[in-house]
Amino acid sequence: MAKLQHIFLTGTVSWDTVGGLPGFLLTFGGENQGRTSVQSASVNIEPVKQSWRHFIFHEGLDVDLRSPGSTFQDELIAVEGVGIKPSLTSDSKSQSGPKRRETSAITSSSFASPQPASSYIVQILPSRGKFLVEKARELGVPKGVMYRELTEGRSVITPDGRTVHPHEVMEPAKTPPRVLVIDCPSNEYVDGVVTFPWDKHLTRKRKYEETDDNSDISSVSSISSSTSSVSGEPYDIDIKVVYHFLGESVNPFEGKYYEFITKLAHNNVLQYFCHPHYSPNTITLESLALLNDKLRNLFPSNFKKLYSIGSKLDLSDSVFSSSILDPASFKLLKSLDITTLEPQIKHEAVQDLKSTSTSATASENVNKKAKSSARSNGNGNGNDTVDMEPGAEKSADAGSTPSKDLDVSSLNVEPIIGKVEGTVESDLAVIDEPQVITLGTGSSQPSKYRNVSCTVVRVPFGNSSKAIMFDCGEGTLGSIKRNFGPVGTEKLLRELDVLYISHLHADHHLGSLSVIDEWLRVNEGNNRQLALVAPGPFKSFVAEWAAIMPTLNMGLETKRIIFIDCARFIYGKGYYNAVIEERDHSTEDDISAVLSGTKIETCRAIHCDLAYCVSVTFTDTTFKVSYSGDSRPNMFFARTIGADSDMLIHEATHENELAEEAKAKRHSTIGEAISVSRAMRAKATILTHFSQRYPKLPELGDVDILGSPLALAFDGMQMLVSEVPNQLKQVNDLRQVFAETEAQEEQLLD
Known part of the structure; x- marks a missing residue:
């Protein structure tokens, strides 16, 4: 990670393809001290970066968004982007979608539909052949400067007036391999892929050759076809590896695409395929x-x-x-x-x-x-x-x-x-009491054991259940699908009534657009609504992306998605005013309809601007759950809106010996979280949002755990409220589990 400097985006620009980019860059930015470049071969992605302004406040995030026309070259490789245009069929021409919102960053014209799809030619640059010293001597070339000039590709004139060219004293360079990265999102792009001259000649620019504007070679168009005016030495083409990223409708083994891969195969090209119907859905870690x-x-x-x-x-x-x-x-x-x-x-x-x-x-x-x-x-x-x-x-x-x-x-x-041995069809359990599902239990950035924040609370409701999601970090939808499978995922999204975002740090909301988009797909045939309760500025972020997400845009236009500012539910005086209502555009009737049977109260969290703690009461069952979000221990929260909660879900980012660090970063230690639980008189507490420095089992130290109705959250944990007091009675067994897992991992590495 620390050595990664350049990111090339394939396919078309959408939330599906770039939604994880800001989280990746924030994670990566903490490890890499240099500048990171990001490039699409087909469109200008500056509007994507502009949409991050609502939640990325890190001045140190040094990202260079390169224009589609720019190309890349260093000492070893050259990368040329290829924008594959779709065939304008009657279907693609008519896919204009509903009326779209014009906003300051991403607009309906930012990425004109249908977009070109980005693919890439990756050319390994030829290394020089061996310098033939004896041959140079025979031709009268003296040692020193002239040897260097010849090895760098320049002709020299010997003392006796003879011109010696590099090829006369150098062994021929080996033909370097070429790699193609082809992204074909749908059948409309097949013609563009199969007719493109992937074996076109690129001309490398040597490091000593000046560019037109005398700028650094890595920041200009330094590769071109053989007809370009850019000087350099052409080389033979030897395509060795092709990566095919294919959309569901593309059949690579019929028609034109099959003819295309057949020609490549006859030239002994190794070809990789990524396709929804051929690629298995297996666990990587x-x-x-x-x-x-x-x-x-x-x-x-x-x-x-x-x-x-x-x-x-x-x-x-x-x-x-x-x-x-x-x-x-x-x-x-x-x-x-x-x-x-x-x-x-x-x-x-x-x-x-x-x-x-x-x-x-x-x-x-x-x-x-x-x-x-x-x-x-x-x-x-x-x-x-x-x-x-x-x-x-x-x-x-x-x-x-x-x-x-x-x-x-x-x-x-x-x-x-579904019946094949070794596969699992997970599902969502039927419940007769409230249940907590911890999908993401880590802080700041994902790790292999803990994804970033997401907790779902389900309560029985008639013959079914209703659910609220507290925060929605990147990868949440993937976690839902991995834990519940396709059937369970649809059941959970049909239960979901409220998506609550506690504050605008990226690890708490970057998965929300994917979840909302999938929620709209699953609930297409009914008239249900989803309340999106979040800090006010988050509405602008959602609205901008709706400009190029037709399903999301329609959900907002038809009020399937109701945005409500967290500040509307502030407990006490002095916070709510008319500006809030103007900012979220939700009427009291809208709120009453979407939150029927649910009472929400918020208060300020002790963390960052526009950060909130929340208490939610399901009035049909009188079950009350409180969620701290990210916060220092907040006794106002404990003694007012959260008092006598049936369940408290509280962050416990730091171990107790890191109290000073917790204060500096405005988080809570494990002991401080438990103190909030006791002040609240919570009947049960689940601790989550653990620092990734201890991704397995946090050290509880001298905390009195046996007398507390307390559980530690792990990714994928599904726990009924009545089960919470039982977990830490087996704390020694938990420690043994992690010790054994660590030993087995070491064996796997060996």
């Missing part, structure tokens, strides 16, 4: 899986096996059953895989988790059953897992195969996969 396994054994009712599943379609089986292509040259792209480019191309795969990923045998069984299903429905010939269009015949000659969307819906694969 073995340490996380180990910890989950240990906690499930210790607390089976509080931790569930993490959701994972194999691919819907098997790459080798469905593609090569009637093909002349070599399956070894086609690989699924997996997290943490490494490809070595020099001295030879070598793929180093990171082994999948045996406990969570689908085995090869199981994957084969899935495809056999899928093909059997296709045959029984009259949709296949026993060799294909993708339905053919009527009258089409699949053959090795890709040019004769029509292009079509990838469609697996008729194969009935999903129910089969």
